[in-house]
Amino acid sequence: MAVESAQVAPAGVAERDRPSTAERALKIIHQAWRPVALLALLFVAWWVVTATELVEPYLVASPGDTFAVIAEKSDYFWDNTLVTAWETIAGFVISIVIGVLTAVIMVYSTTIERTLYPLLLFAQVIPKIAIAPLFVVWLGTDLAPKIVVAVLMAFFPIVISMVTGLKSVDPEMLQLSATMGAGPAKTFYKIRLPASLPHLFSGLKIGATLAVTGAVVGEFVGANEGLGYVIQQANGNFDTPVLFAGLIIMSLLGVVLFALVELLEYFVLPWHASRRIDAATTSL
The missing domain is CATH 1.10.3720.10 (MetI-like)
Structure with missing residues:
Protein backbone atom coordinates (compact mmCIF):
# COMPACT_ATOMS: atom_id res chain seq x y z
CA MET A 1 0.00 0.00 0.00
CA ALA A 2 1.50 3.27 -1.11
CA VAL A 3 1.69 5.99 1.45
CA GLU A 4 1.55 9.54 0.18
CA SER A 5 3.86 11.93 1.98
CA ALA A 6 2.62 15.39 2.81
CA GLN A 7 4.56 18.39 3.90
CA VAL A 8 3.27 19.70 7.16
CA ALA A 9 4.26 23.11 8.49
CA PRO A 10 5.78 23.08 12.00
CA ALA A 11 3.38 23.81 14.81
CA GLY A 12 2.97 27.51 15.50
CA VAL A 13 4.53 28.54 12.19
CA ALA A 14 2.24 30.11 9.61
CA GLU A 15 3.11 29.41 6.03
CA ARG A 16 3.63 32.63 4.02
CA ASP A 17 3.00 32.83 0.29
CA ARG A 18 5.61 34.43 -1.89
CA PRO A 19 4.46 37.80 -3.28
CA SER A 20 3.37 37.72 -6.89
CA THR A 21 4.80 39.90 -9.64
CA ALA A 22 1.73 42.13 -9.50
CA GLU A 23 2.14 42.61 -5.75
CA ARG A 24 5.80 43.54 -6.20
CA ALA A 25 4.89 46.02 -8.95
CA LEU A 26 2.23 47.60 -6.74
CA LYS A 27 4.72 47.90 -3.91
CA ILE A 28 7.24 49.65 -6.19
CA ILE A 29 4.56 52.05 -7.43
CA HIS A 30 3.41 52.70 -3.88
CA GLN A 31 6.96 53.53 -2.79
CA ALA A 32 7.85 55.58 -5.86
CA TRP A 33 4.88 57.87 -6.43
CA ARG A 34 5.67 60.23 -3.55
CA PRO A 35 9.26 61.08 -4.58
CA VAL A 36 8.16 61.26 -8.22
CA ALA A 37 5.39 63.67 -7.26
CA LEU A 38 7.81 65.78 -5.24
CA LEU A 39 10.28 65.93 -8.14
CA ALA A 40 7.49 66.95 -10.49
CA LEU A 41 6.44 69.68 -8.05
CA LEU A 42 10.01 70.98 -7.80
CA PHE A 43 10.33 70.94 -11.58
CA VAL A 44 7.11 72.95 -11.94
CA ALA A 45 8.35 75.43 -9.33
CA TRP A 46 11.65 75.73 -11.20
CA TRP A 47 9.81 76.37 -14.46
CA VAL A 48 7.50 78.96 -12.86
CA VAL A 49 10.40 80.86 -11.28
CA THR A 50 12.27 81.09 -14.57
CA ALA A 51 9.24 81.66 -16.79
CA THR A 52 8.00 84.58 -14.69
CA GLU A 53 11.56 85.98 -14.46
CA LEU A 54 11.52 86.18 -10.68
CA VAL A 55 15.30 85.80 -10.93
CA GLU A 56 17.70 86.78 -13.65
CA PRO A 57 18.48 84.09 -16.28
CA TYR A 58 22.21 84.29 -15.54
CA LEU A 59 21.45 83.24 -11.95
CA VAL A 60 19.00 80.38 -12.58
CA ALA A 61 18.80 78.67 -15.96
Missing part, protein backbone atom coordinates in the same frame (compact mmCIF):
# COMPACT_ATOMS: atom_id res chain seq x y z
CA SER A 62 15.39 77.62 -17.20
CA PRO A 63 14.52 73.92 -17.57
CA GLY A 64 14.23 74.37 -21.33
CA ASP A 65 17.70 75.89 -21.65
CA THR A 66 19.20 73.28 -19.35
CA PHE A 67 17.85 70.26 -21.20
CA ALA A 68 18.52 71.90 -24.54
CA VAL A 69 22.21 72.27 -23.73
CA ILE A 70 22.32 68.63 -22.57
CA ALA A 71 20.93 67.55 -25.94
CA GLU A 72 23.20 69.92 -27.83
CA LYS A 73 26.38 68.88 -26.01
CA SER A 74 25.45 65.28 -25.33
CA ASP A 75 28.85 63.90 -26.34
CA TYR A 76 30.62 66.46 -24.17
CA PHE A 77 28.55 65.59 -21.09
CA TRP A 78 28.74 61.86 -21.79
CA ASP A 79 32.54 61.81 -22.01
CA ASN A 80 32.94 63.80 -18.79
CA THR A 81 30.31 61.73 -17.00
CA LEU A 82 32.21 58.55 -17.85
CA VAL A 83 35.36 60.02 -16.30
CA THR A 84 33.58 60.94 -13.07
CA ALA A 85 31.76 57.60 -13.01
CA TRP A 86 35.03 55.68 -13.30
CA GLU A 87 36.63 57.74 -10.51
CA THR A 88 33.55 57.25 -8.34
CA ILE A 89 33.26 53.49 -8.85
CA ALA A 90 36.99 52.92 -8.36
CA GLY A 91 37.02 54.96 -5.17
CA PHE A 92 33.84 53.29 -3.91
CA VAL A 93 35.15 49.77 -4.48
CA ILE A 94 38.48 50.56 -2.84
CA SER A 95 36.70 52.12 0.14
CA ILE A 96 34.57 48.97 0.53
CA VAL A 97 37.61 46.68 0.57
CA ILE A 98 39.63 48.84 2.95
CA GLY A 99 36.61 49.69 5.11
CA VAL A 100 35.50 46.09 5.61
CA LEU A 101 39.03 44.87 6.37
CA THR A 102 39.59 47.73 8.81
CA ALA A 103 36.28 47.01 10.55
CA VAL A 104 37.10 43.33 10.95
CA ILE A 105 40.51 44.14 12.42
CA MET A 106 39.02 46.70 14.81
CA VAL A 107 36.35 44.29 16.03
CA TYR A 108 38.81 41.47 16.70
CA SER A 109 41.42 43.73 18.34
CA THR A 110 40.40 46.18 21.06
CA THR A 111 43.84 47.74 21.04
CA ILE A 112 43.70 48.50 17.33
CA GLU A 113 40.15 49.81 17.66
CA ARG A 114 41.09 52.24 20.43
CA THR A 115 44.09 53.34 18.39
CA LEU A 116 42.41 53.76 15.00
CA TYR A 117 39.00 55.09 15.96
CA PRO A 118 40.17 58.59 17.04
CA LEU A 119 42.34 58.82 13.92
CA LEU A 120 39.43 57.87 11.67
CA LEU A 121 37.22 60.48 13.35
CA PHE A 122 39.96 63.10 13.03
CA ALA A 123 40.40 62.33 9.34
CA GLN A 124 36.64 62.46 8.73
CA VAL A 125 36.12 65.95 10.16
CA ILE A 126 38.86 67.48 7.99
CA PRO A 127 37.23 69.18 4.96
CA LYS A 128 38.24 67.18 1.90
CA ILE A 129 38.31 70.30 -0.24
CA ALA A 130 41.10 71.56 2.03
CA ILE A 131 43.36 68.54 1.62
CA ALA A 132 42.51 67.71 -2.00
CA PRO A 133 45.24 70.08 -3.32
CA LEU A 134 47.83 68.02 -1.42
CA PHE A 135 46.85 64.89 -3.35
CA VAL A 136 47.16 66.82 -6.61
CA VAL A 137 50.70 67.86 -5.61
CA TRP A 138 51.62 64.36 -4.50
CA LEU A 139 49.87 62.31 -7.19
CA GLY A 140 49.54 64.67 -10.15
CA THR A 141 46.44 65.75 -12.07
CA ASP A 142 45.37 62.36 -13.45
CA LEU A 143 42.70 60.09 -11.96
CA ALA A 144 44.63 59.09 -8.82
CA PRO A 145 43.92 62.14 -6.59
CA LYS A 146 40.20 62.09 -7.47
CA ILE A 147 39.98 58.41 -6.56
CA VAL A 148 41.79 59.04 -3.28
CA VAL A 149 39.34 61.80 -2.32
CA ALA A 150 36.41 59.54 -3.23
CA VAL A 151 37.88 56.82 -1.01
CA LEU A 152 38.27 59.23 1.91
CA MET A 153 34.69 60.41 1.53
CA ALA A 154 33.12 56.95 1.35
CA PHE A 155 35.42 55.11 3.77
CA PHE A 156 34.15 56.41 7.11
CA PRO A 157 30.43 55.44 6.91
CA ILE A 158 31.37 52.01 5.56
CA VAL A 159 33.83 51.16 8.31
CA ILE A 160 31.58 52.51 11.09
CA SER A 161 28.54 50.64 9.78
CA MET A 162 30.52 47.42 9.47
CA VAL A 163 31.91 47.72 12.98
CA THR A 164 28.41 48.30 14.32
CA GLY A 165 27.10 45.29 12.42
CA LEU A 166 29.86 42.96 13.57
CA LYS A 167 29.29 44.02 17.19
CA SER A 168 25.51 43.63 16.98
CA VAL A 169 25.67 39.84 17.17
CA ASP A 170 23.92 38.30 20.16
CA PRO A 171 26.65 37.20 22.63
CA GLU A 172 24.69 34.01 23.30
CA MET A 173 25.08 33.09 19.63
CA LEU A 174 28.84 33.52 19.89
CA GLN A 175 28.93 31.44 23.07
CA LEU A 176 26.86 28.72 21.40
CA SER A 177 29.18 28.74 18.40
CA ALA A 178 32.24 28.36 20.65
CA THR A 179 30.54 25.60 22.63
CA MET A 180 29.88 23.65 19.43
CA GLY A 181 33.54 23.89 18.47
CA ALA A 182 33.38 26.49 15.71
CA GLY A 183 36.61 28.39 15.19
CA PRO A 184 36.91 32.17 14.72
CA ALA A 185 36.86 31.91 10.93
CA LYS A 186 33.72 29.77 10.82
CA THR A 187 32.01 31.92 13.45
CA PHE A 188 32.76 35.00 11.38
CA TYR A 189 31.49 33.47 8.15
CA LYS A 190 28.36 31.83 9.60
CA ILE A 191 27.30 34.32 12.30
CA ARG A 192 29.09 37.66 12.37
CA LEU A 193 29.13 38.39 8.64
CA PRO A 194 25.42 37.66 7.93
CA ALA A 195 24.42 39.72 10.98
CA SER A 196 26.54 42.67 9.83
CA LEU A 197 25.22 42.84 6.25
CA PRO A 198 22.13 45.02 6.95
CA HIS A 199 24.35 47.55 8.71
CA LEU A 200 26.97 47.32 5.98
CA PHE A 201 24.46 48.06 3.23
CA SER A 202 23.27 51.11 5.14
CA GLY A 203 26.85 52.37 5.12
CA LEU A 204 27.25 51.47 1.45
CA LYS A 205 24.25 53.59 0.48
CA ILE A 206 25.74 56.60 2.25
CA GLY A 207 29.19 55.88 0.88
CA ALA A 208 27.89 55.60 -2.69
CA THR A 209 26.62 59.18 -2.71
CA LEU A 210 29.69 60.49 -0.86
CA ALA A 211 31.99 58.82 -3.40
CA VAL A 212 30.39 60.90 -6.17
CA THR A 213 30.92 64.04 -4.10
CA GLY A 214 34.53 63.08 -3.44
CA ALA A 215 35.31 62.52 -7.11
CA VAL A 216 33.78 65.89 -8.06
CA VAL A 217 35.64 67.66 -5.24
CA GLY A 218 38.88 66.19 -6.54
CA GLU A 219 38.03 67.47 -10.00
CA PHE A 220 37.39 70.95 -8.63
CA VAL A 221 40.99 71.18 -7.43
CA GLY A 222 42.83 70.03 -10.52
CA ALA A 223 41.37 68.38 -13.61
CA ASN A 224 40.77 68.93 -17.28
CA GLU A 225 37.86 66.50 -17.56
CA GLY A 226 34.98 65.19 -15.50
CA LEU A 227 31.74 66.69 -14.20
CA GLY A 228 33.60 68.72 -11.60
CA TYR A 229 35.64 70.30 -14.37
CA VAL A 230 32.45 70.98 -16.38
CA ILE A 231 30.77 72.65 -13.39
CA GLN A 232 33.84 74.71 -12.55
CA GLN A 233 34.30 75.91 -16.12
CA ALA A 234 30.60 76.78 -16.44
CA ASN A 235 30.72 78.68 -13.17
CA GLY A 236 33.72 80.69 -14.31
CA ASN A 237 32.04 81.52 -17.62
CA PHE A 238 28.63 82.31 -16.01
CA ASP A 239 27.15 79.62 -18.24
CA THR A 240 24.24 78.65 -15.98
CA PRO A 241 22.58 76.16 -18.39
CA VAL A 242 25.78 74.08 -18.52
CA LEU A 243 26.22 74.55 -14.76
CA PHE A 244 22.72 73.29 -14.01
CA ALA A 245 23.13 70.46 -16.50
CA GLY A 246 26.33 69.33 -14.78
CA LEU A 247 24.65 69.43 -11.38
CA ILE A 248 21.68 67.41 -12.61
CA ILE A 249 23.88 64.77 -14.23
CA MET A 250 26.05 64.55 -11.11
CA SER A 251 22.93 64.03 -8.99
CA LEU A 252 21.64 61.35 -11.36
CA LEU A 253 25.00 59.58 -11.13
CA GLY A 254 24.66 59.43 -7.36
CA VAL A 255 21.07 58.22 -7.61
CA VAL A 256 22.03 55.46 -10.07
CA LEU A 257 24.87 54.24 -7.84
CA PHE A 258 22.56 54.32 -4.81
CA ALA A 259 19.94 52.34 -6.74
CA LEU A 260 22.52 49.73 -7.71
CA VAL A 261 23.45 49.25 -4.06
CA GLU A 262 19.76 49.02 -3.19
CA LEU A 263 19.27 46.40 -5.91
CA LEU A 264 22.24 44.40 -4.66
CA GLU A 265 20.83 44.53 -1.14
CA TYR A 266 17.50 43.23 -2.46
CA PHE A 267 19.19 40.09 -3.85
CA VAL A 268 21.69 39.58 -1.03
CA LEU A 269 19.27 40.18 1.86
CA PRO A 270 15.87 38.87 0.73
CA TRP A 271 15.33 37.57 4.27
CA HIS A 272 15.71 40.94 5.98
CA ALA A 273 12.58 42.59 7.39
CA SER A 274 13.03 45.73 5.28
CA ARG A 275 12.85 43.64 2.10
CA ARG A 276 9.55 41.91 2.88
CA ILE A 277 6.52 43.07 1.00
CA ASP A 278 4.35 42.82 4.13
CA ALA A 279 6.81 44.53 6.45
CA ALA A 280 5.09 46.73 9.01
CA THR A 281 5.53 50.34 7.91
CA THR A 282 3.81 53.61 8.58
CA SER A 283 1.70 54.69 5.60
CA LEU A 284 -0.21 57.87 4.91
Whole structure:
Protein backbone atom coordinates (compact mmCIF):
# COMPACT_ATOMS: atom_id res chain seq x y z
CA MET A 1 0.00 0.00 0.00
CA ALA A 2 1.50 3.27 -1.11
CA VAL A 3 1.69 5.99 1.45
CA GLU A 4 1.55 9.54 0.18
CA SER A 5 3.86 11.93 1.98
CA ALA A 6 2.62 15.39 2.81
CA GLN A 7 4.56 18.39 3.90
CA VAL A 8 3.27 19.70 7.16
CA ALA A 9 4.26 23.11 8.49
CA PRO A 10 5.78 23.08 12.00
CA ALA A 11 3.38 23.81 14.81
CA GLY A 12 2.97 27.51 15.50
CA VAL A 13 4.53 28.54 12.19
CA ALA A 14 2.24 30.11 9.61
CA GLU A 15 3.11 29.41 6.03
CA ARG A 16 3.63 32.63 4.02
CA ASP A 17 3.00 32.83 0.29
CA ARG A 18 5.61 34.43 -1.89
CA PRO A 19 4.46 37.80 -3.28
CA SER A 20 3.37 37.72 -6.89
CA THR A 21 4.80 39.90 -9.64
CA ALA A 22 1.73 42.13 -9.50
CA GLU A 23 2.14 42.61 -5.75
CA ARG A 24 5.80 43.54 -6.20
CA ALA A 25 4.89 46.02 -8.95
CA LEU A 26 2.23 47.60 -6.74
CA LYS A 27 4.72 47.90 -3.91
CA ILE A 28 7.24 49.65 -6.19
CA ILE A 29 4.56 52.05 -7.43
CA HIS A 30 3.41 52.70 -3.88
CA GLN A 31 6.96 53.53 -2.79
CA ALA A 32 7.85 55.58 -5.86
CA TRP A 33 4.88 57.87 -6.43
CA ARG A 34 5.67 60.23 -3.55
CA PRO A 35 9.26 61.08 -4.58
CA VAL A 36 8.16 61.26 -8.22
CA ALA A 37 5.39 63.67 -7.26
CA LEU A 38 7.81 65.78 -5.24
CA LEU A 39 10.28 65.93 -8.14
CA ALA A 40 7.49 66.95 -10.49
CA LEU A 41 6.44 69.68 -8.05
CA LEU A 42 10.01 70.98 -7.80
CA PHE A 43 10.33 70.94 -11.58
CA VAL A 44 7.11 72.95 -11.94
CA ALA A 45 8.35 75.43 -9.33
CA TRP A 46 11.65 75.73 -11.20
CA TRP A 47 9.81 76.37 -14.46
CA VAL A 48 7.50 78.96 -12.86
CA VAL A 49 10.40 80.86 -11.28
CA THR A 50 12.27 81.09 -14.57
CA ALA A 51 9.24 81.66 -16.79
CA THR A 52 8.00 84.58 -14.69
CA GLU A 53 11.56 85.98 -14.46
CA LEU A 54 11.52 86.18 -10.68
CA VAL A 55 15.30 85.80 -10.93
CA GLU A 56 17.70 86.78 -13.65
CA PRO A 57 18.48 84.09 -16.28
CA TYR A 58 22.21 84.29 -15.54
CA LEU A 59 21.45 83.24 -11.95
CA VAL A 60 19.00 80.38 -12.58
CA ALA A 61 18.80 78.67 -15.96
CA SER A 62 15.39 77.62 -17.20
CA PRO A 63 14.52 73.92 -17.57
CA GLY A 64 14.23 74.37 -21.33
CA ASP A 65 17.70 75.89 -21.65
CA THR A 66 19.20 73.28 -19.35
CA PHE A 67 17.85 70.26 -21.20
CA ALA A 68 18.52 71.90 -24.54
CA VAL A 69 22.21 72.27 -23.73
CA ILE A 70 22.32 68.63 -22.57
CA ALA A 71 20.93 67.55 -25.94
CA GLU A 72 23.20 69.92 -27.83
CA LYS A 73 26.38 68.88 -26.01
CA SER A 74 25.45 65.28 -25.33
CA ASP A 75 28.85 63.90 -26.34
CA TYR A 76 30.62 66.46 -24.17
CA PHE A 77 28.55 65.59 -21.09
CA TRP A 78 28.74 61.86 -21.79
CA ASP A 79 32.54 61.81 -22.01
CA ASN A 80 32.94 63.80 -18.79
CA THR A 81 30.31 61.73 -17.00
CA LEU A 82 32.21 58.55 -17.85
CA VAL A 83 35.36 60.02 -16.30
CA THR A 84 33.58 60.94 -13.07
CA ALA A 85 31.76 57.60 -13.01
CA TRP A 86 35.03 55.68 -13.30
CA GLU A 87 36.63 57.74 -10.51
CA THR A 88 33.55 57.25 -8.34
CA ILE A 89 33.26 53.49 -8.85
CA ALA A 90 36.99 52.92 -8.36
CA GLY A 91 37.02 54.96 -5.17
CA PHE A 92 33.84 53.29 -3.91
CA VAL A 93 35.15 49.77 -4.48
CA ILE A 94 38.48 50.56 -2.84
CA SER A 95 36.70 52.12 0.14
CA ILE A 96 34.57 48.97 0.53
CA VAL A 97 37.61 46.68 0.57
CA ILE A 98 39.63 48.84 2.95
CA GLY A 99 36.61 49.69 5.11
CA VAL A 100 35.50 46.09 5.61
CA LEU A 101 39.03 44.87 6.37
CA THR A 102 39.59 47.73 8.81
CA ALA A 103 36.28 47.01 10.55
CA VAL A 104 37.10 43.33 10.95
CA ILE A 105 40.51 44.14 12.42
CA MET A 106 39.02 46.70 14.81
CA VAL A 107 36.35 44.29 16.03
CA TYR A 108 38.81 41.47 16.70
CA SER A 109 41.42 43.73 18.34
CA THR A 110 40.40 46.18 21.06
CA THR A 111 43.84 47.74 21.04
CA ILE A 112 43.70 48.50 17.33
CA GLU A 113 40.15 49.81 17.66
CA ARG A 114 41.09 52.24 20.43
CA THR A 115 44.09 53.34 18.39
CA LEU A 116 42.41 53.76 15.00
CA TYR A 117 39.00 55.09 15.96
CA PRO A 118 40.17 58.59 17.04
CA LEU A 119 42.34 58.82 13.92
CA LEU A 120 39.43 57.87 11.67
CA LEU A 121 37.22 60.48 13.35
CA PHE A 122 39.96 63.10 13.03
CA ALA A 123 40.40 62.33 9.34
CA GLN A 124 36.64 62.46 8.73
CA VAL A 125 36.12 65.95 10.16
CA ILE A 126 38.86 67.48 7.99
CA PRO A 127 37.23 69.18 4.96
CA LYS A 128 38.24 67.18 1.90
CA ILE A 129 38.31 70.30 -0.24
CA ALA A 130 41.10 71.56 2.03
CA ILE A 131 43.36 68.54 1.62
CA ALA A 132 42.51 67.71 -2.00
CA PRO A 133 45.24 70.08 -3.32
CA LEU A 134 47.83 68.02 -1.42
CA PHE A 135 46.85 64.89 -3.35
CA VAL A 136 47.16 66.82 -6.61
CA VAL A 137 50.70 67.86 -5.61
CA TRP A 138 51.62 64.36 -4.50
CA LEU A 139 49.87 62.31 -7.19
CA GLY A 140 49.54 64.67 -10.15
CA THR A 141 46.44 65.75 -12.07
CA ASP A 142 45.37 62.36 -13.45
CA LEU A 143 42.70 60.09 -11.96
CA ALA A 144 44.63 59.09 -8.82
CA PRO A 145 43.92 62.14 -6.59
CA LYS A 146 40.20 62.09 -7.47
CA ILE A 147 39.98 58.41 -6.56
CA VAL A 148 41.79 59.04 -3.28
CA VAL A 149 39.34 61.80 -2.32
CA ALA A 150 36.41 59.54 -3.23
CA VAL A 151 37.88 56.82 -1.01
CA LEU A 152 38.27 59.23 1.91
CA MET A 153 34.69 60.41 1.53
CA ALA A 154 33.12 56.95 1.35
CA PHE A 155 35.42 55.11 3.77
CA PHE A 156 34.15 56.41 7.11
CA PRO A 157 30.43 55.44 6.91
CA ILE A 158 31.37 52.01 5.56
CA VAL A 159 33.83 51.16 8.31
CA ILE A 160 31.58 52.51 11.09
CA SER A 161 28.54 50.64 9.78
CA MET A 162 30.52 47.42 9.47
CA VAL A 163 31.91 47.72 12.98
CA THR A 164 28.41 48.30 14.32
CA GLY A 165 27.10 45.29 12.42
CA LEU A 166 29.86 42.96 13.57
CA LYS A 167 29.29 44.02 17.19
CA SER A 168 25.51 43.63 16.98
CA VAL A 169 25.67 39.84 17.17
CA ASP A 170 23.92 38.30 20.16
CA PRO A 171 26.65 37.20 22.63
CA GLU A 172 24.69 34.01 23.30
CA MET A 173 25.08 33.09 19.63
CA LEU A 174 28.84 33.52 19.89
CA GLN A 175 28.93 31.44 23.07
CA LEU A 176 26.86 28.72 21.40
CA SER A 177 29.18 28.74 18.40
CA ALA A 178 32.24 28.36 20.65
CA THR A 179 30.54 25.60 22.63
CA MET A 180 29.88 23.65 19.43
CA GLY A 181 33.54 23.89 18.47
CA ALA A 182 33.38 26.49 15.71
CA GLY A 183 36.61 28.39 15.19
CA PRO A 184 36.91 32.17 14.72
CA ALA A 185 36.86 31.91 10.93
CA LYS A 186 33.72 29.77 10.82
CA THR A 187 32.01 31.92 13.45
CA PHE A 188 32.76 35.00 11.38
CA TYR A 189 31.49 33.47 8.15
CA LYS A 190 28.36 31.83 9.60
CA ILE A 191 27.30 34.32 12.30
CA ARG A 192 29.09 37.66 12.37
CA LEU A 193 29.13 38.39 8.64
CA PRO A 194 25.42 37.66 7.93
CA ALA A 195 24.42 39.72 10.98
CA SER A 196 26.54 42.67 9.83
CA LEU A 197 25.22 42.84 6.25
CA PRO A 198 22.13 45.02 6.95
CA HIS A 199 24.35 47.55 8.71
CA LEU A 200 26.97 47.32 5.98
CA PHE A 201 24.46 48.06 3.23
CA SER A 202 23.27 51.11 5.14
CA GLY A 203 26.85 52.37 5.12
CA LEU A 204 27.25 51.47 1.45
CA LYS A 205 24.25 53.59 0.48
CA ILE A 206 25.74 56.60 2.25
CA GLY A 207 29.19 55.88 0.88
CA ALA A 208 27.89 55.60 -2.69
CA THR A 209 26.62 59.18 -2.71
CA LEU A 210 29.69 60.49 -0.86
CA ALA A 211 31.99 58.82 -3.40
CA VAL A 212 30.39 60.90 -6.17
CA THR A 213 30.92 64.04 -4.10
CA GLY A 214 34.53 63.08 -3.44
CA ALA A 215 35.31 62.52 -7.11
CA VAL A 216 33.78 65.89 -8.06
CA VAL A 217 35.64 67.66 -5.24
CA GLY A 218 38.88 66.19 -6.54
CA GLU A 219 38.03 67.47 -10.00
CA PHE A 220 37.39 70.95 -8.63
CA VAL A 221 40.99 71.18 -7.43
CA GLY A 222 42.83 70.03 -10.52
CA ALA A 223 41.37 68.38 -13.61
CA ASN A 224 40.77 68.93 -17.28
CA GLU A 225 37.86 66.50 -17.56
CA GLY A 226 34.98 65.19 -15.50
CA LEU A 227 31.74 66.69 -14.20
CA GLY A 228 33.60 68.72 -11.60
CA TYR A 229 35.64 70.30 -14.37
CA VAL A 230 32.45 70.98 -16.38
CA ILE A 231 30.77 72.65 -13.39
CA GLN A 232 33.84 74.71 -12.55
CA GLN A 233 34.30 75.91 -16.12
CA ALA A 234 30.60 76.78 -16.44
CA ASN A 235 30.72 78.68 -13.17
CA GLY A 236 33.72 80.69 -14.31
CA ASN A 237 32.04 81.52 -17.62
CA PHE A 238 28.63 82.31 -16.01
CA ASP A 239 27.15 79.62 -18.24
CA THR A 240 24.24 78.65 -15.98
CA PRO A 241 22.58 76.16 -18.39
CA VAL A 242 25.78 74.08 -18.52
CA LEU A 243 26.22 74.55 -14.76
CA PHE A 244 22.72 73.29 -14.01
CA ALA A 245 23.13 70.46 -16.50
CA GLY A 246 26.33 69.33 -14.78
CA LEU A 247 24.65 69.43 -11.38
CA ILE A 248 21.68 67.41 -12.61
CA ILE A 249 23.88 64.77 -14.23
CA MET A 250 26.05 64.55 -11.11
CA SER A 251 22.93 64.03 -8.99
CA LEU A 252 21.64 61.35 -11.36
CA LEU A 253 25.00 59.58 -11.13
CA GLY A 254 24.66 59.43 -7.36
CA VAL A 255 21.07 58.22 -7.61
CA VAL A 256 22.03 55.46 -10.07
CA LEU A 257 24.87 54.24 -7.84
CA PHE A 258 22.56 54.32 -4.81
CA ALA A 259 19.94 52.34 -6.74
CA LEU A 260 22.52 49.73 -7.71
CA VAL A 261 23.45 49.25 -4.06
CA GLU A 262 19.76 49.02 -3.19
CA LEU A 263 19.27 46.40 -5.91
CA LEU A 264 22.24 44.40 -4.66
CA GLU A 265 20.83 44.53 -1.14
CA TYR A 266 17.50 43.23 -2.46
CA PHE A 267 19.19 40.09 -3.85
CA VAL A 268 21.69 39.58 -1.03
CA LEU A 269 19.27 40.18 1.86
CA PRO A 270 15.87 38.87 0.73
CA TRP A 271 15.33 37.57 4.27
CA HIS A 272 15.71 40.94 5.98
CA ALA A 273 12.58 42.59 7.39
CA SER A 274 13.03 45.73 5.28
CA ARG A 275 12.85 43.64 2.10
CA ARG A 276 9.55 41.91 2.88
CA ILE A 277 6.52 43.07 1.00
CA ASP A 278 4.35 42.82 4.13
CA ALA A 279 6.81 44.53 6.45
CA ALA A 280 5.09 46.73 9.01
CA THR A 281 5.53 50.34 7.91
CA THR A 282 3.81 53.61 8.58
CA SER A 283 1.70 54.69 5.60
CA LEU A 284 -0.21 57.87 4.91
